[in-house]
Amino acid sequence: MEIALFIIFGLLAVAGALNLLFQRHPINSALSLVVVMMSLAVLYWSLGAEFLAAAQVIVYAGAIMVLFVFVVMLLNAGEEDRTHGSRIAYIAGIPGAAAIFCLLSFVFLSERSHLGSTQIGGYLTSAVSNISEVSHALFTSLLLPFEVTSILILVAILGAVVLARKEL
């Protein structure tokens, strides 16, 4: 049952990502991104990371994607013109992406015996709570990165204001 769920949503995530690339209308692309995010949330959940799954749904699928769709609608973006793209993207980009994919698969497959296996969905019944462990790490060993992220967000907001504001 769990393995079927994993395969279905894994395929759905890949299909959503491909659809995102091939759609010509921005709104369709944004909605395919929602599909990708939701499928990823299910994958996280089935691997036992229920906190990450919830955050994925609330933050990405909920907040960020709604903002995306709002902006697309506000700009009233129409259908894109289909350009052929740059030739170097086809010559170097596609083989490069394929090479990285092959390299990663090769490494993971060759280290398969040592990486061990996971039982999909098995963690949901385990006694240790995922959330308590995440929050423990977040407020002890990883406290500083967690706090300093606020400067990162501040810089991003400041940048958005600077670049978007009209010159007086």
Added chain:
Amino acid sequence: MSPNLLALLPELLLALTGVLIMLAEPLIAPGRTRKPLGWLAILGTLASGIAVLYQLHLVNASGPITAFYSTIQIDAFSIFFHLLIASIVLVTLLASLDYFQNPITHAGEYFALVLFGATGMMFMTSSVELLMVFIGLEISSISTYILAGFRKGRATASESALKYFLLGSFATAFFLYGIALCFGATGSTSIAAIAAGLAITKTPLLGWLAVAMVLIGLGFKVSAAPFHVWTPDVYQGAPAPVVGLMSTAPKAAAFAVLLRFLFNATPIYRSHWILLIAILAVASMTIGNLGALLQRDVKRLLAYSSIAHAGYMLVAFTAAQHEAVSTICFYTAAYAAMNVGAFLVLTQLSGFDEKLRTIDDFTGLALKRPGLSALLGFFLLSLIGIPFTGGFFGKFYVFSAAVHSGYTWLAIVGLANSGIACFYYLRLLTALYSRPLTDTIADTPSTGRITFPVALALTATAAATLCLGILPNRILHLTQRATPTSTIAQSVSAPTATIAQR
């Protein structure tokens, strides 16, 4: 004072000043000059520099300070880079005070962004936890993306910011994936724990892939050769003082991370990564110098020259740890002095609108602006590596480090490249001192006022370049002190994150 607060004092002061500037900015009426905010930023940077010196005093007295569950480690190594970053930022701020002639409304944010970026770079150099390094890297990158596009309304500025942002995010993804694979292979993202974990890991291939990914991410940040394509376009469109900043300070921080990561976290793979580094170094030196030969635009020329200099610095990674660290510390300082200096002169010559672009535009400039031309000539001579300048001893130490470790061929490639580099620097230099004046120069007002802060900044960079060239030994001794303590990271037992280790 608690060690946690003490270890973060320079970063805290910078971030606080940045926030203060943001709060004070709306109080100044639109249309008024934003110079007071610039002075506030300068004060904040000075305070942060003094805090770094205080830390140095403490470290000398009682050894390295660790804080926040061993995410931060203040030792001679991080203090050196803190000081370097603070000085670069200080000089850049001094030069930018009068950069925005017309009261442009977003000049206040400029100063805040420079300070926040410096905070991120300082975090990168002092942290021994890769997640913290990543956050610092992102803070410094995002603020430089925005600073690159600061001349709003110009096509090249938008191109510069957007290109830098897209390619930079791509490279950051590689860096982040490398951290994730490190965690997969060792169960930790702390540098000390990675070193311990890689020694006993059962998945060496995964660890090796992680090193390669991190190398790609940082290679982009230092603009090493296969990952250099963004450099000329970004430097061309960005404001000249910002280019001076972003071609030196973030690169110094990225080199500091690279030194810590390669020598302290992955010494086991040394024989492997040394090969990758050698490839990157040869490619950067060759592509940088050959590319610069073809350029007409001065900023693009200096961009290619910065790629070549990144290549020279990578050569030093072939040496043993203590020699590599001291050599790279020296080279980053020398390169910062001469490159920031060169861009300061460009800022003064061409101004906000950048009327002087190509080498031909600079023809005969010495007749009109003899002082600035002489300074630019001096910085160019240092970039070539003429004796009695910082650039000469930088190259000298790098190539002798390569020879000491048996990589003579790499030193020979580097020397050949330095020969090629003479051509394009000298072409600009001869253009400065030849007749006749071009129309562009003849049109510009000859009495371009050099204000006191700019004069101070120019003197500081020229003096630093000269000092590094005349008294290299004293500075080299200082940088050599940076090495031994940076290995302490291995003995500190870092807590390992235990998620997913069930």
